[in-house]
Amino acid sequence: MRYLHTMVRVRDVDESLDFYCNKLGLIETRRIDNDKGRFTLIFLAAPGNLEQAKETRCPEVELTYNWPGENGEAEEYSGGRNFGHLAYKVDDIYETCQRLMDAGVTINRPPRDGYMAFVKSPDGISVELLQEGDPQPPLEPWASMENTGTW
DSSP, X not given: OEEEEEEEEESOHHHHHIIIIIITOOEEEEEEEETTTTEEEEEEEOGGGHHHHHHHOOSEEEEEEEOOOTTSOXXXXXXXXXXXXXXXXXXXXXXXXXXXXXXXXXXXXXXXXXXXXXEEOTTOOEEEEEESSSXXXXXXXXXXXXXXXXX
């Protein structure tokens, strides 16, 4: 297992980049605009991790900006919703999820695609698990398993 990134939801991209980059000193490593999903992901790395982040995409902070709705207003975040999830790569997504499930952990988003799953900590913090390398072929019972709760 290795640490990847922490995702934080932001209301204003310019204000956030001013804080994280201009004031805190992080460096933007990549950006993804998703028109269909109506969001932007901006990945940042600390100067001391810049080369590693460019090569391995970790460790980083992921700023997630959800585009304004039909009313033109950005979503307001409260109650900790501005924090999204922790993410970790694992050697075998199916083995990891089975081990967690056997230990009593609910798999909120099963790895139907052989690549991504979500679980929650006892305190309700979402943890994303990602298959190291290419996705594994879809495998039962995971491929047919429904989502449980939220993540």
